[in-house]
Each structure stands twice: as structure tokens, then as C-alpha cells.
Amino acid sequence: MNKDMVLLRAVEMAAIASYKYIGKKDKNALDGAAVEAMKVMLGKNIGIKLRVVNGEGELDNAPMFYYGQILGDVDNPHAPTLDMSVDPVEGTNPAAYNFAGSIATIAVSREGTMKQFPEMYMEKLFISPSLAGMVDFQEPLPKIVKGLQKKLQKKTLKAIILDKPRHEKIVKELDNLGVIVRLIKDGDVLGAIDVVNGEADFVYGVGGAPEAVLMASLAIASGAEMSARLVPYQEVWLDESETKERQDLEEKWLAKQTNLQWTTLMMAPDLVNDPRTRFFAAGITAGGTLKPIDYLNGKFYINTFMASHGIVRNLTTTYDVSQINNLKPEVKYLFDKYHR
Numbered sequence: 001m002n003k004d005m006v007l008l009r010a011v012e013m014a015a016i017a018s019y020k021y022i023g024k025k026d027k028n029a030l031d032g033a034a035v036e037a038m039k040v041m042l043g044k045n046i047g048i049k050l051r052v053v054n055g056e057g058e059l060d061n062a063p064m065f066y067y068g069q070i071l072g073d074v075d076n077p078h079a080p081t082l083d084m085s086v087d088p089v090e091g092t093n094p095a096a097y098n099f100a101g102s103i104a105t106i107a108v109s110r111e112g113t114m115k116q117f118p119e120m121y122m123e124k125l126f127i128s129p130s131l132a133g134m135v136d137f138q139e140p141l142p143k144i145v146k147g148l149q150k151k152l153q154k155k156t157l158k159a160i161i162l163d164k165p166r167h168e169k170i171v172k173e174l175d176n177l178g179v180i181v182r183l184i185k186d187g188d189v190l191g192a193i194d195v196v197n198g199e200a201d202f203v204y205g206v207g208g209a210p211e212a213v214l215m216a217s218l219a220i221a222s223g224a225e226m227s228a229r230l231v232p233y234q235e236v237w238l239d240e241s242e243t244k245e246r247q248d249l250e251e252k253w254l255a256k257q258t259n260l261q262w263t264t265l266m267m268a269p270d271l272v273n274d275p276r277t278r279f280f281a282a283g284i285t286a287g288g289t290l291k292p293i294d295y296l297n298g299k300f301y302i303n304t305f306m307a308s309h310g311i312v313r314n315l316t317t318t319y320d321v322s323q324i325n326n327l328k329p330e331v332k333y334l335f336d337k338y339h340r
């Protein structure tokens with residue numbers, strides 16, 4: 001099968017498996033279902049090997065994707081290897097508590113081109129393809145906004161920002177500059193999809209570093225632009241019980257990196273160095289331009305998104321459970337196990 005189809009179906013089946021757990025307040029069961037669905041769909045005979053660069057954490061007994069894990073045609077020496085960043089449920093809270101924000105997502109790129117990050121924070125600015133080339137990412141955001149307003153004359157800029165206390169100040173500043181801000185509780189990768197789909201001009205804020213790699217793939221694949229900078233844990237969580245330990249771990253990790261400091265400004269190609277990177281997502285509770293997954297009379301309705309070398313696809317996909325059950329044993333297994 002075409003590898004795009006393999007990856008599309010992996011995010012779609014992750015969305016289908018997690019559907020059973022939407023709103024059930026059980027994050028582990030939800031995540032476990034999406035992980036298993038992806039693992040089954042990315043099993044043997046897919047024509048490629050996938051090396052997990054940014055997954056869900058380190059190797060243990062949990063059903064996670066971990067750094068260095070190889071999936072796919074592991075025994076086939078002729079199958080090419082791709083790097084992969086994967087978040088089976090990006091936005092676990094939104095899915096577990098049933099509010100907007102969660103998607104299943106995968107990004108792939110040529111082997112050795114994707115940067116790995118531990119679970120830490122990054123300040124990210126993701127701007128729409130229509131603003132590409134117009135922004136000096138070295139400047140602070142208010143200055144960038146003023147510059148854009150000058151260039152774009154009457155256009156009212158729209159921003160998507162994670163609704164977190166750490167962003168209160170910048171949200172006020174953007175308000176004062178006349179920017180329309182849409183606050184989202186979680187899910188800045190979905191925010192970036194909305195930007196690519198023209199719902200907003202940029203996403204800004206401090207969020208996850210693994211998510212930044214997914215967003216970088218999306219930026220490159222769609223013609224958008226993105227910058228990112230590491231943010232120390234203590235800047236977000238000044239005085240929590242784990243702050244000191246997290247900070248030590250981060251400093252140790254950073255000391256081992258070459259050409260990377262807290263102040264280093266990374267652009268999308270520094271995170272994913274492949275112009276042919278491909279990005280895939282399927283809506284779970286979704287929101288914005290991606291509609292949530294739905295089930296009615298034996299059919300799943302899924303909204304899937306894909307971007308590669310400047311081509312952006314928003315697909316509505318229907319899975320007729322009874323038909324597919326007859327075709328594919330691995331899909332039947334997943335439907336039987338996770339059908340709500």
C-alpha cells in the first residue's frame with residue numbers, strides 16, 4: 001500500500017479506537033487504545049520501517065512509543081526507514097473530558113533528519129503560509145505583529161494561543177494591538193492546523209517540545225514558517241515540588257547537545273531537516289477546522305488532514321464497519337476491541 005495511505009489509516013484508526021473513551025475521564029485507557037491502534041496499523045507489510053524519534057516516553061511496560069523503537073517492516077532489509085514523531089492522542093485531557101483540542105497525529109521525514117527532544121517546554125511561533133517570508137523571527141512578538149500590521153494595512157490579525165496563566169500578559173498585549181485572540185485549552189498542534197487552513201494567522205506560546213517537532217513538519221509540508229526556543233521548566237512552574245529535579249535533568253540533557261542553548265532560536269528545518277517531510281492528523285474531539293470523529297448507524301465519520309510539499313488535504317473519511325470487518329483481520333481486531 002502507498003505509504004501515505006498507511007500513515008493516514010494509522011491516525012484514523014487511532015481516532016476510531018479512542019472514540020470509545022471520549023469523555024470517560026480515563027486518560028490511560030484512552031491513550032492505550034490509540035497507541036494499540038497505531039501499533040497494529042504500523043505493523044508488518046507496510047513497505048517501510050519507522051524509527052520513533054519523538055514518541056510518548058522511555059521504554060517500560062506501558063504501551064508507548066519510545067525513542068529509537070523501530071516499527072513496520074522490521075525484518076525487510078529493502079524497506080526504507082523514515083524518522084517519525086508520533087502523538088497518538090495529542091491533547092489527552094480534551095479527549096478524556098470531551099472538550100475541543102485532541103487529534104491523533106504523525107509526522108515522518110527522511111532517516112536522520114528529525115530532532116529528538118525530551119518532554120520539555122518550548123516557546124513557539126507558527127505563522128500561516130500566506131505570511132511566509134514576512135516575519136523576522138528574531139524580533140519579539142509585539143514588534144512582529146506591528147510589522148505585519150504595517151505591511152498588511154487593514155487586515156485584522158488573528159492569533160491562537162493556549163489558555164494558560166503564563167500567556168496572560170502576551171494575550172493582553174495582543175488585545176491592545178488589535179489582534180483577535182482565540183484561546184484554546186490544549187492542543188497547539190491542532191492550532192497550527194487551523195492556521196494552515198486559514199482560520200488564524202499565527203499560533204504563539206509556550207507548549208511541548210515534542211509537539212514543536214510535529215508543528216515543524218507541518219510548517220515545512222504546508223509552506224508555513226515556525227520558530228522555537230527551549231524554555232526552562234522553572235519558567236513555567238516556578239516553585240512546584242518537581243521543579244528542581246526537572247531543571248537538573250534539563251540542564252544535563254542540554255549540556256550533551258551540540259550547538260544548542262536556552263537562547264538558541266530554531267527554525268522549522270532545525271527540527272525537521274527534510275523538505276519532503278509529511279504530516280498527518282485525524283480529529284478526535286478536534287475543533288476549529290477539523291471536525292470531531294462521529295459514529296452513526298455502523299459508520300465512523302472522520303476528518304483527516306495531511307500535508308506534504310505544499311499540498312494540504314482536508315479529507316472527510318467514512319469507515320463502514322461491516323464492510324471493513326470483512327476485509328482486514330487487523331482492522332477487524334481493532335473494531336471488535338474498541339467499538340463503543
Ligand SMILES: O=P(O)(O)OC[C@H]1O[C@](O)(COP(=O)(O)O)[C@@H](O)[C@@H]1O
Nearest residue numbers: 089090091092186187188207208211
Ligand atoms: O499542558 P501544558 O503543560 O501547559 O503543555 C502544553 C502542551 O500540552 C498540550 O496541550 C497537550 O499535550 P498532551 O498530548 O500531552 O495531552 C499540547 O498541545 C501543548 O503543547
Ligand SMILES: [Mn+2]
Nearest residue numbers: 087089090091
Ligand atoms: Mn501531546
